[in-house]
Amino acid sequence: MPLPTTHFPQLDVTTIQPERMHELKTYAKEMVGTAPKDGSSTGIYRNVQSFKELQKDFKNVKTLHDVFQSGLAINPKGPCLGQRPLQYDPVTKTTTAKDYEWQTYEQVAERIKNFGCGLLKVHHDATSSDRHFHLGVYAVNTPEYAIADFAVHAFSLTTVALYDTLGAETSEYILNHSEIPVIITTIDKIEILNGLVAKCPHLKAVILMDGNLNIQTPEVQTSLNLGRQGLLRRGVKLFLFSEVEAMGKAKPRRFTPPQPDHVAAISYTSGTTGTPKGALVLHKNLVAYLRAHYDAGIAARSSDVHISYLPLAHIYERGVLSTVILHGGAVGFFRGDTALLMEDIGVLKPTIFASVPRLLNRVYERIIAGAMAGSAFKQALFNRAVAAKIANLESTGALTHPFWDPLVFGKVKTLLGGRIRVVISGSAPITSGTLKFLKIAFCCPVVEGYGSTESAAGATIAFQGDHDPGHVGPPISCNEVKLVSVPEMKYHATDKPHPRGEIWIRGANIFGGYYKDEEKTREAVTSDGWLKTGDIGFIDAKGRIHIIDRKKNIFKLAQGEYVAPEKIENIYQKNNFVAQIYVHGDSLQAELVAVVVPDAEYAIPLARENGILPENTPNPGPTANNAPPHPLLQKVCESEKMKALLLKEISKTGKELGLKGFEFVKAIHLDAAGFTMENGLITPTFKLKRNEAADRYRPFIDAMYKELNSKAAKPKL
Template identity: 45%
Template sequence: MLNKINLDKQTYEVPNSKKPGQSGIYRNAQITELLETFSPKVKTMYDVFLAGHSLSKDSPCVGHRTVNAAGQRGPYVWETYHQVNHRILDFGSGVMNLLNHTLNEPRTKGIPIGLWSVNRPEWLISDMACAAFGLYTVALYDTLGPNAVEYVVNHSEMETVICSGDHITDLLKLKEQLPNLKAIISLDPIGDDNKRVTPGSVSTAAVLKAWAEEKKVLLTDMATLEANGKKNRRSVASTQPEDLACLMYTSGTTGNPKGVMLTHRNFVSAVAGSYYSLGGYQSDTTISFLPLAHIFGKINDCVALAFGSRIGYFAGDMNTLTDDIQELKPTVMAAVPRLLNRIYGKIASSTINAPGVVGSLARRGVAAKLENLANKNGYTHPVWDHLLFNKVKQALGGNMRLIVTGSAPIGKDIMQFLRVALCCDIREGYGATETTAATACHIEGEYEAGHLGAPFAENEVMLVDVPEMDYLSTDPYPRGEICVRGPNVFQGYFKEEEKTREAIDEEGWFHTGDIGTINERGCLIIIDRKKNIFKLAQGEYIAPEKIENVYSKDTLVAQIFVHGDSLQSSLVAVLVPEEEALKSFLAAKSPKFAKLSHGELCKDPEVAQLVLNQLNKVGKKAGLHGFELARAVYLEEEQFTMEKDLLTPTLKVKRPQAKKYYEDKIAAMYDQINNQPTKAKL
């Protein structure tokens, strides 16, 4: 049943669903029945594409930027839905012919296929080809190190990998550690290029082919298989909703990645929830840059396909994303807080933080628009947009109507500022790989920030007591661990029965590890984290991820690691500052800092103290207790990276590794704290 949107009552509590130790069961108040699909005809991932195809046969589907001989990027070129469908069927047929006839694979469906590339049209074509022919993909992150690649390839038992040309050598180097690897399919041509090299030299293609042959790996490319499939077309598989669509590896901060088993039913229901909650138009243009090996990026593209809209892929370099946006002029974008913080910093510096008349005018305009937004009158204003903000919104191409942000919390003030400055709808969402990304999100017309809106209509949410942290469903507003149930919840962890039982209970509830509450408007709010909890020396429980999320809402923070242990009574932090934000912050403090380089600023004790003061100002405003505030901070000039083994593939800090890497810095901070006079301690 589709009810009218009521921003003051966004969730519906299922009658008689409350039990001892848990809250009632909450559902989306607009659509109270759990959704399986957005159309009776759509039951699989390929059906999602066909739904868009039926709307937009000869309209653009996927686009990429051209590159001239000098390496300069040109305009976007497009392939229509009709053309993409032919490529899906041709390539899928070619892959099946390769598996069954060349590699003597007896199975005709349910075969894992690796997929390793940055976002590009061929990624989507490969993914949909696998879906159409009953195969399932296993995404390899483009930035995975060799150890993780080796683990995922072997653990998933994949024998065939589809990859961009730059990863062919990576796989061949690892062949001795990948005993099951039989075939590599390059998304880029690897045909004979002898005609383009110096006479007497050997072509790159010839070297790769010889190397692959030596390793007993069949090496071919997409174009070859498409041509083969066109001549020897196969019938699409009779795929069922419960068939596996994707094995997506996700890792916590310790141990090996876990293979999350996601079915076609999971994906279709998640797309359905997004379809109704977020909406869309056939005329939309989405920019795809969030990694398609991550669930957020993949669902974003699937939703675009469901509406028959177009997807423009970024050129592969985050440093030139702004140029891609200016060229594409998208209407829809999925983003993460770190990117939005950077956008905020650039816009704020030229508007509200600008000197003189410009800054004064911008501050008045922002204040008027924020008041307008708080009064439920939306993010546009006839006077101030004409005077100022129609120019500001050109920062994202000028056509942006919807931005969905997720993966981490975003600061309230930053979100509200961007809503009015960019004159567009910005919604914060919440999900996990295990819930196929779509758990909860702001609904249309949302005028506040600092919450996660209502559950998507394909799942329901419940809060379970966490008595050791004093979070109870009997509190005035129920509090507890967020649990999710619905057709979007994963089937389990591949080959990990014990971990699956820990994550999904007997009633089908996925236990997220996040602590949440439901506010007076029926909106979900994350207030803490159950996992990675430790005690300080005085016995106080600490959830470092919660504190990191609070601090990360400040634009100064690019990356942060908060540390403490049971032998110490306080916390310390290692922080990688956003360079431009740090310069702007310090410029307002004293002109003397302008003479110092970024590296010198990070080493300056006075700068560290100023940054620490700002962090704890943010922390106090967010309601952190005194014992949850960092007492010292080390400013790290260089980014946390996977190469340093400090980040997981999903860019979360690896806590044990970070503790070891910064062992000396952590010890020095505690020496500094413990040698302070007692009266200076919090």
């Protein structure tokens, strides 16, 4: 019997009911006759809902400009963008946040038109040109950010987002590489831009978001005047966002909407080594991804409320915000301070919560800490409630419980406002235990997706009712997947019981290449359109993808930053105290740890000077190649004081040689034996065998993470 369906008349889309999708016997299938005879890859897998033809768009929505027009048509008088106004008290010199205030879709549409027209005038006046240009955005999420983005789409321009946390060097590179003539920013970035404009010849105008800025405060007035004067001295004009809107209202123009193949945004990846790469995200990429949401069971409704706090510079948040706007939902913005995020959530009471494992782990820890801080009776009650709900989830799939929810989990639900109907986790893996707990704690589906900037944020999404652990769901309906054998890592498409290999993706969501970098584009995408993800996975009998490894020695930490451990090891090995080092991290941890083999020539004198070894301990001299460890080195390595000393020393080296914050190791284990061919940790060409090292040092790695996590300060949410 066919599963029941849901129809979305405004978009002319019919899909299986979200809560019933997991009842499909198979989620994705291999297309017969598509596997090569040599076994170098699997055949092509497609979602069973789009097996005959991949989805790519909607009947009347082909671009991001169409996305806003869809929301406007569905809910013209409804709330579109909201924020909490900040009220300044000149007597106490304090600022307080009021309740959310909303602009309707009609009001936002007017502002989009006015700002877009004003933006074109600012660009023309500054450059004497009417050619296509890139608009830079260097700010946290605000209503003005979204208005500017949709204004860019309305006039076939391109947005280039700079992460709010970027340093000056990377910001300078992006500004020059993408040749940005106009940039939108917030007042706290004016000083940074003042320091950059002399090195960025393309930049001619800066637009300051003033929608929630207390212009009347002395501090803001001073910053504004100094910023304006500093920029003007360098030939760059400063405008307020409201001024640009007024300019556009006085000189209106007709929209010049984009085509699906036009570049909507250049999204610079965080990078692993060297300079970041600018991914060309096309309108059709994001629209295909939005269409696939419906076949994954996470389509938005006009009654939905989303809190926008994940960086809009990241394609993940752009996709979520666009999904909500597409169906006329409401988007409320946080105040820009993650320490106040939970307060904003409590006031907004969202229905959709898109997040990342780093924050969801903090929510989990806060719930557990709160429960364990109670009396012994309350702790026992909480543990019993969790056990009962998990057992109920595993046996029936139910996320709610008539007894335990009102007694225990009602208060837990209020952490996210009390109205959440779905939680979406992306950007990095989340542990199955945390995933399961959050489902029963918030009494709603918590779904995990997998993708990248190059796939417009998504490639797979798990179904709501699928509670099996360890997978990220089937391919979404706009793309197909195959696994390509990686023999050097012993992963083969012919492996049993499941094929294994590098995950390749193809579909309308695959990006248009890297800006000004054909070589990197060819490395990432094959001539016939397959994106090589670099991730190793297997496909189970239901067609779900499990991520199990990384092809390159590059991994993503829990907060989403990419790490190239060999680069970090090379830097730390410049320190005289380090003979060998293995840097370890994974996507379930937020920090790096390392195994360090000290150089006896330098480590033993340091130990003697710090009372770890006797004062009469002689200097050992240089260590000969292939020599056994120095007899005293084992004692040195057992010293906690020595660990602290060496961690301080290598951190100093990392700082001197420009490591980023997330690239610093936070704990080390000292090992006297070292990495040798005899113990199987290095190759004949003296390259570290990373998998073998991870296995050998696993107990110490686990111990370091346990200690780091136990020392972590109580999360501020």
